[in-house]
Amino acid sequence: MPMKEICFVVQVPLTERDYDRLGVERFSQRGYRVSFLDLTFFLNREVFEKKIITSMNYEYCCSINSQDDLDKFFAARKAQCWFLIDFTGRSESEVLLEKYLKDSKVIYGILCVNSIPRVRYQPLWQMVFSKKAWQRLRQLLQSKILPSLRKPLPVQFVIAGSLYDERKFPAMNENTKIIWAHTLDYDLFLDYRNHRDKPLIEGDYAVFLDEFFPYHPDFYLKGCPQNPFPSAEEYYDEMNRFFGIIERKLNLKVVIAAHPKSAYENMPSVFEGRTVIKGKTVDLVAHAQCVLCHGSTAVNFAVMFHKSLIFLLPARIKRQFYGRVIAAAANQFAHRPFDLSSIGLLDSQEVFKIDERAYERYKERFIKRRHTPQKPLADIVADVFDRIVNNEIEEQEMRRHEKESINR
Numbered sequence: 001m002p003m004k005e006i007c008f009v010v011q012v013p014l015t016e017r018d019y020d021r022l023g024v025e026r027f028s029q030r031g032y033r034v035s036f037l038d039l040t041f042f043l044n045r046e047v048f049e050k051k052i053i054t055s056m057n058y059e060y061c062c063s064i065n066s067q068d069d070l071d072k073f074f075a076a077r078k079a080q081c082w083f084l085i086d087f088t089g090r091s092e093s094e095v096l097l098e099k100y101l102k103d104s105k106v107i108y109g110i111l112c113v114n115s116i117p118r119v120r121y122q123p124l125w126q127m128v129f130s131k132k133a134w135q136r137l138r139q140l141l142q143s144k145i146l147p148s149l150r151k152p153l154p155v156q157f158v159i160a161g162s163l164y165d166e167r168k169f170p171a172m173n174e175n176t177k178i179i180w181a182h183t184l185d186y187d188l189f190l191d192y193r194n195h196r197d198k199p200l201i202e203g204d205y206a207v208f209l210d211e212f213f214p215y216h217p218d219f220y221l222k223g224c225p226q227n228p229f230p231s232a233e234e235y236y237d238e239m240n241r242f243f244g245i246i247e248r249k250l251n252l253k254v255v256i257a258a259h260p261k262s263a264y265e266n267m268p269s270v271f272e273g274r275t276v277i278k279g280k281t282v283d284l285v286a287h288a289q290c291v292l293c294h295g296s297t298a299v300n301f302a303v304m305f306h307k308s309l310i311f312l313l314p315a316r317i318k319r320q321f322y323g324r325v326i327a328a329a330a331n332q333f334a335h336r337p338f339d340l341s342s343i344g345l346l347d348s349q350e351v352f353k354i355d356e357r358a359y360e361r362y363k364e365r366f367i368k369r370r371h372t373p374q375k376p377l378a379d380i381v382a383d384v385f386d387r388i389v390n391n392e393i394e395e396q397e398m399r400r401h402e403k404e405s406i407n408r
Contacts, residue, residue, distance in 0.1 A: 004389060005082040007035040008111075009093055011043040012221070013055035013063075017260045021184045022087075023378030030382040035060035037073065037084075039093055044221050052217050053261075074100040081392050083385055085159065086110045094152060101153055107388065109157035113183050113377075114297055115164035115366055117328040119321070159381055161186070164365045181380040182368035185300040190374065192282045199287040200280055206252045206310075207288040208243070209281065209298045212259035228320045236270045238314050242292075242343055243274065246310070249346050252289055257281040257298075290351060295326040300367050303359050308352045313337035332365075333358045 006027055010018070014036050024034045038055075040048045041064055047053055055061070064070050084106045086093055101108050152171040160166065161182040214232035229235045243254040256271050258264050258278035264271075277284060281298055285291055291302040292310050302309050311330040317323045318339060330337045333355060338346065364370060373380050 004032045004385075005035060005077070005080075006032045006385070007037055007082065007084050009037045009039060009084065009086045009088055009097070011088040011093070012040055012047055012217070013038060013053045014058055014061050015053065015261075016056050019056055019058065021187065023187065023376055023381075026376050026378035027382060030378070030386070032382065032385070033060065035062065038063040039088065039096065041065045042096055043088065043093065047217065047221065070096065070100065074104055074106075077106070078104050081105045081107065081389075083388075084108045098153055107156050108153075109155045109159065110170055111159045112165045112168050112170075113159065113161035113181070114185075115162060115168065115183075116295070116297060116325065117164075117332050117366070118167075119324045119328045157384070159377075161368055162364065162366050163369060177384065179381055179384050180369060180372045181377045182372060183297070183300055183366065184377065185297065186304070186368055187376050187378075188282045189301065189304045190376065192286060197283055200277060200283050201255055201275065201287065204252055204289050205255045206246060206250060206290045206292055207255050207257050207284045208239075208292040209285075209294070209296050209301075210256050210259045210262060210276075211294055211296050212262040213294070215263070216259070217261055228316050228322070232270075234316065235314060238316075238340065239312070240272050241340060242312050242338075243271075245340075245343050246292065246346065249344075250290070250348055250351065254292065255284060255288075257284045293329075295322065295329040297366075299329060303362050303367065306354065306359065308354055309333060309335065310346070310351060311335055311337040312343075313339045315339055332362050 008022060022034075027034045036058065038061060055063075062069070062073055064073065082105070084101075086097075086109070100106070154171045154173040155176055157177045157179055158169055158172065159179045159181055160169070161180075214227060214229045214235045216227075219227045246252070247254055254274055256264075256274055256276040257280070258276050260279065262278060264276050264278070268276075282301060285298075285301040285307060286305050288307055290308040290310060291299075292312055293299055293302070294312060294314075299309065301307075309330075311326055313323060313326050317326075326337050336342075
C-alpha cells in the first residue's frame, strides 16, 4: 500500500500558527502523516542564523542545513508515492528541489492561496532614481526572474482558493489538477461559525487588526520590504493618536487583536492601556462594530463577518511599498485610507454602511469562489489525494496480478 504522507515545503521555521492553519491535525485524522521540509537555511539565512522565528517542536519537521540533508530526505522516500506541497512561492525552492522531483515518485504541487490586491508600483522615473528600487530589482532577478528563464517543471496539482490566485499559478500542463478550496482564514471562519463563542469584550468596540509592524519577522525575509520606522515608538505613538480620534468620533473603545507573531506581553504599555488580546482575532472581529486595519489579509475576517472597514495609513509608510498595499486593499471597497490629517473627517453616520456588491466581489477574488465546498481545506485536499492513493493501489494490484500470471 502506498505511504500516505503529505510534506509541506516551508521557507521559515514551522510555527504553531502554520501547523494549525495548514490543517495538520485534520490531515492526520484522514490517515495522512504530515511532515515539513524546512529550507530556511537556504532561502532565509538571516532568519536561520539569528533565530528570529521560534520553531515549533514537531516530530516530523526536517530542517535542512546542507545538500547532504536534502539528499538523505529524498533518498528515504525514493521508493514510495507521496505528496509534496510547496508553501514557499516555488520560484525560490525550485532550483534546490528540481533534480529530486525528476528522480522520485513524489506527486508535486503548490499551495497557491492568500492572494492580495494588485499593488500599483512606483512610476518609472522614481524607480530609476531610487536606490531601494534597484536593490529590489536585483532581488527579483535573483529570486524570481532568472529562475523563471529556465524551463520549469510542471506541477501535478495546484491548491487554489480565489480568482486572484490564478495570477500566481506556476507552470502547468494538461495533466495538472486544480483543487479549488479557499484562503486559509476561511477554515477559522467555518470553525467559529460552528461553535459561536460568547463575546470576549463587554460592550461595543472597534477592533484593530495589529500587524506587529515595527517588529514583524517578515522584515528579515529575503526580498521583503524593509521596516520604514526608525523607532517603534514613532509607530505606536501615531497609532494611539489614530485610536484616540476614532474613539471620540465613533464613541467606541478600540481593542487590539494582536498579531500571532507579536510579543506584547514584553511591552504592555505600547497601546496606552487598551485591551490587547492575542490568538482571538476571529472572535474579536465577529463581535466588533467595525474593523480598523492597514493591509493585512485578516481583512478577510471583516468581509466574512460583514463588518465595516476603516483603513489607516501611517505617514511614514504613505510613499513606501506597503503604503501602496494599504491603498490597493482599501480600493477594493472604494475606500481611501485615512492618515492623521484626514481621520478627523471620519463620518460616524457613513462608516457603518457596507457596499454589499463590493464585499461579494472581494470574497470571490480573495477568499473563495462561489459553489466551492464549505468544509475545511484539509478535507477538500484529502478527498482528492484519497482518489490518487486509491488509483495507485489499484495500479499496484494490477501489476501484481500481471506478474503472478507471467510467473505461472
